[in-house]
Amino acid sequence: MVSSVFFGAALSASLAAAYAPGLELVYSLDRATQGIAISADGRKFLSQRYSLTAAPQAVELLNDNTTRLYPNAAWNSYNASDNSSDPYETFVSIDGARIGPDGRYWLVDGGSSGLNGSTKLVGVNLSNDTVDKIYHLDNIIASDSGIDDVRFNAAAEVAYLSDTAGALVVLNMTSGTGVRVLVDDPSAVAWFPMMYNGTLVPGYQGADSTLAVGLDQIEVSPDGTWLYYQPCNGGLYKIETSLVDASLTNSTLAATLGDYAIPVALTPSTGGTTIDGDGNIYFSDTNLLAIWKVTPEGRATILVQDDALIWTDLMWVTADKKLWLPASQMRPGADGLMAQGPNNIFTFPIDAGPSPIDHA
Template identity: 80%
Template sequence: MMAGLFVALLGLSTSLAVALAPGLELAYSLNRATQGISISSDGRKFLSQRYSTSDPPQAVELLSDNSTRLYPNAAWNSYNSSNPDSNPRRTFVSIDGARIGPDGRYWLVDGGSQGVNGSSKLVGVNLTTDAVDKLYYLDSIIASSSSVDDVRFNAAGDVAYLSDTAGALLVLNMTTGHGKRVLANDDSATAWYPMMYNGTLVPGYGPSGNTLQVGLDQIEVSPDGVYLYYQPCNGGLYRIKTAFVDATLTNSTLETTLGDYAEPFALTPSTGGTTIDANGNIYVSDTNLLAIWKVTPEGRATVLVQDNALLWTDLMWVTADKKLWLPASQMRPGANGLMAKGPNYIFTYPIEAGPAPIDHA
């Protein structure tokens, strides 16, 4: 147990409570930078924790006594790049996305490390047995520059879509394990301008003066399964019919021309994360204004809530009680690219719908 890593705030400080926008409520405060939250249909809560400059990424379950445990176990969270006995095929190297899928599994996207075979993978944890029972290695699909980030699923649950921030989309047949990398360097998947945070351009990881540009990252699927929505981190939301995307697995022509079917959908801002509700509304975090946007199924984009506490909100979640869960990861520009600074909050905000039926259990 790591009880010290997680503290639930039952009594909020007056200064923070007064500062919050109407409807925005503080659910938890964490000592460790938390990228995302996933909540199962029976109320179990799982956190992906990263963006620390000193601690490795980890997945944890929040228990009823507000302590946490490494999930699914300590072994999966034990990767050590300096230890030659550490197996990147059976440990989390870089947890970049996490989601409870329509099949009820807790799916974790391991972006891995470039040049480390077996480190880039999609890991499915059975929530009944708390054991990994599905595992897809992505080495044969990705490019040398790839960084796999997030995952969503088609209506049938047999195709996974994974974003590649190098500017591409991975399409994976979950029955056969066969996959394709599509939209590579397509205009719709490319970051044309640096990201912004709180009024400034985000510094990159390169030489002084370099800025951060992140390709295709956020993805969502419409509640009826007809459309896949996607965008680079710098914003600009597109949509494309899933029938075309799925067909790239067997149609070599569509594989190379898929971008021709992409439609501009909404002019969204620099974004940390997205989610979608049962009515088809997409929620987009704004890293510049520190806000959450709502994009309707018609493409109308408005600011839903803004608060300075919403620092780089990332992997959001919608629950059946019509709440939008907002993990403010605290990732922000620093002297060494991006870094997180505590305290790290998870908020909730009321919305008008529950989760999309094919989005998560």
């Protein structure tokens, strides 16, 4: 088990004055945490991947505030230097992770370019903690794809996966077939580099390069009618899910899907999002270190701002109307884009509970 530190009520209260009103520190962890998902019965799952020296991992946060590799050590054992490591049945590069409407814990493995079997969507059955669904995406994605996050339609029959190369993958959960749409559409590509704390984020192509990331954040409205999406630098759009789903079998529609995109709000450079039961979407602002709230009508306001909200990523909404905020610590300059702690998870009160089709 990997130890983690929990701040109890008394200590949390004593630290509250150090943070913005309403922002509560609930966990401080040994390892930077990209995302959190909480099951209906209160089990907490974390995706921890922002490290250049240790492999990405999925863990369950236990009641004694330690963590265990999830669903087991074998799935978290990939080693690029070990020829016996099987990318088909290990996590190579965990990106998105959340509990879907079917109750499974779904993990998006962005894989590694050119490594067959590494890019996949993995479903873990929480009743027995075993992987019982795997969708390999090699035959759907492009050579430059970066599969990052996942959401599902209302019937849990279709999965939507963001592709940071500037596209959306639509996956039939019954047949395993899929289509890549919105390819290079203006709504899906990055029109400006990302920003962190007032500066452009450096890229990986040498001096003066900057980081621009295409379609990344996706959400589905609580009634299942709309698919929302944006590139990482912001600019939120929506398309009717009926049209997106139909692109699986209608090639003409698939080729022209961008024609049906509707602009919603000019959102900020974003680390991650989530949606509540009233259809409000929450965006982490990597530039202002804040959380934005965008209503279904497109009204955008800052909900909370604090220097501790460093690159907040995969958020979660619970039935007690709390927004869970993992501050992943990704930032320019420190060991690539990785900083050394503190690796905190916060909560913030909101006015709604979870979406009935998004949080099982």
